[in-house]
Amino acid sequence: MIRVLTFILLLASPLHAEEIVLGLSRDEVAITATFEGSEIEIFGAVKREQAIPGEDDLGVIVTVAGPDVPVTVRRKDRRFGIWVNTEAVEIDVAPSFYAVATNKPLDEILDDSEDINTRISTRRAIRSVGPSEIGSEKFTNALVRIRASQELYQTLPTGVWVKDDTLFRALIELPANLTEGNYKAEIYLTRGGKIIDLYSTAIPVKKVGLERWLYNLAHDNALLYGLMSLSIAIAAGWGASAAFSILRR
Secondary structure (H helix, E strand, O other), X not given: OHHHHHHHHHHHOXXXXXXXXXXEOOOOEEEOOOOOOEEEEEEEEEXXXXXXXXXXXXXXXXXXXXXXXXXXXXXXXXXXXXXXXXXXXXXXXXXXXXXXXXOOOHHHHOOHHHHHHHOOOHHHHOEEEOXXXXXXXXXXXXXXXXXXXXXXXXXXXXXXXXXXXXXXXXXXXXXXOOOOEEXXXXXXXXXXXXXXXXXXXXXXXXXXXXXXXXXHHXXXXXXXXXXXXXXXXXXXHHHHHHHHHHHHX
């Protein structure tokens, strides 16, 4: 909601001297049975009505966010010789995938006040519901650390290549363990730490072929899916037993 309001304010402001013209290397990402990850190339140019402003450097920020999913983060402590859950925080909004690529470190091209309003940085893209903001921060940091190790959260401080303050290009690597849904790609232009233009588009990520058929079957006809899985397991066990008996002769 905050990003939508920010975008409306940008549209309501005077015509930008610099605007984004965007391109994508692909319109969608297909998840197949052999899917091992993919990549999205985001490229574009800065359209200008006037000469390049010289007072502040151009900042380019590219974000790609997967569908938001609620997460419960638990803390375990050792009690009486066993590990038990002692604390938990409900993460109300956490993107299943989140990548932030910039042409310079984010804090050099984006004011903290702008980040608070737009929630561009990874930790601010996550909203937790806990006893206090301070108390839930450690759980948010743990979630970021875990998903970063799985390549689901990425921070790329030199991930955007900019030429002559006009052309830009970013390459976002997508891991194999993606959540299906619409991924939002957003590109921000900044000058002096302030956002001067925003472009947003959606990239569908969906299962196709056998993966799609099995997914639909499991959700639409769970009984048939269970019977089929059981039949395959029985057939595989019988086949292995028969092959083993033949080899023993």
